[in-house]
Amino acid sequence: METHIEEKNVVTGGESGVGEVDAIQEPYVGMVFETDKAVKSFYDEYARRKGFFTRIISSRKSDRDGSLISRRLACNKEGFNVNRQKPGGVRVRKRESIRGGCKAMIKVTREKPGRWVIKTFEKDHNHGLVISSDKARPAPDDKDRRIRELSSELNRTNQQLAVCQEQLQTVLAYIEEHNQGLSKAVENAVHNISEVESDDIMYCKGEFGKFP
Numbered sequence: 001m002e003t004h005i006e007e008k009n010v011v012t013g014g015e016s017g018v019g020e021v022d023a024i025q026e027p028y029v030g031m032v033f034e035t036d037k038a039v040k041s042f043y044d045e046y047a048r049r050k051g052f053f054t055r056i057i058s059s060r061k062s063d064r065d066g067s068l069i070s071r072r073l074a075c076n077k078e079g080f081n082v083n084r085q086k087p088g089g090v091r092v093r094k095r096e097s098i099r100g101g102c103k104a105m106i107k108v109t110r111e112k113p114g115r116w117v118i119k120t121f122e123k124d125h126n127h128g129l130v131i132s133s134d135k136a137r138p139a140p141d142d143k144d145r146r147i148r149e150l151s152s153e154l155n156r157t158n159q160q161l162a163v164c165q166e167q168l169q170t171v172l173a174y175i176e177e178h179n180q181g182l183s184k185a186v187e188n189a190v191h192n193i194s195e196v197e198s199d200d201i202m203y204c205k206g207e208f209g210k211f212p
Contacts, residue, residue: 026123027106033116036068039108043073051129052076057105067110072120074105077127102126 027046033039040056047054053076060070077100107120 027118027121029118029121031118033108033118034114036071036108036110036116039071039106039116039118040073043106047075049131051131052104052125070107070109072105072107075102075125077102077125078105100127 025042025046027043033042040054044054054073055076055078056071057074057078058072059068061067062069079099080101102125103122104125105120105122106118108116109119110116
């Protein structure tokens, strides 16, 4: 018997991949998205509201053209850390693990271009959830707005720096021109003094030459 999945909530996503979804919407098997970015944005926002973090635990690409065809996103406490050892049996010291074998995850598959479908949804966590306030943990839109504000501020600073550099170049050019003029004036003065001294010497020789 064929099961028909009603596409009542197709989650769209532009270049940023931010999905247009209800604030309290929960994932479900058969949920349809337009892009893999929309999937990740949706699950990240869902996790933020529920009180956990996410990470990509696996991806699969097409053997034909290398394009992404499936992905699994899970709670960041999924799985367990494996103890590693260096050659010789020396254990590598590692940071305290945050993983605890949590099973919460979603798996999405690309059925065709512009159609990503949730195939698996595990809702339950094996650990407590901590819901952060919106002020403490900004939504993606707030992050994008802050990035734009910082970019604009950086552009203004760069423009001011360019003006200062231009003014500095003007001052340095004026100083260089003034120094060249001053050097020329000193050179002319020295030359004039030398000519006067030479004339005085010739005059004195001429005057003294009149006496026997």
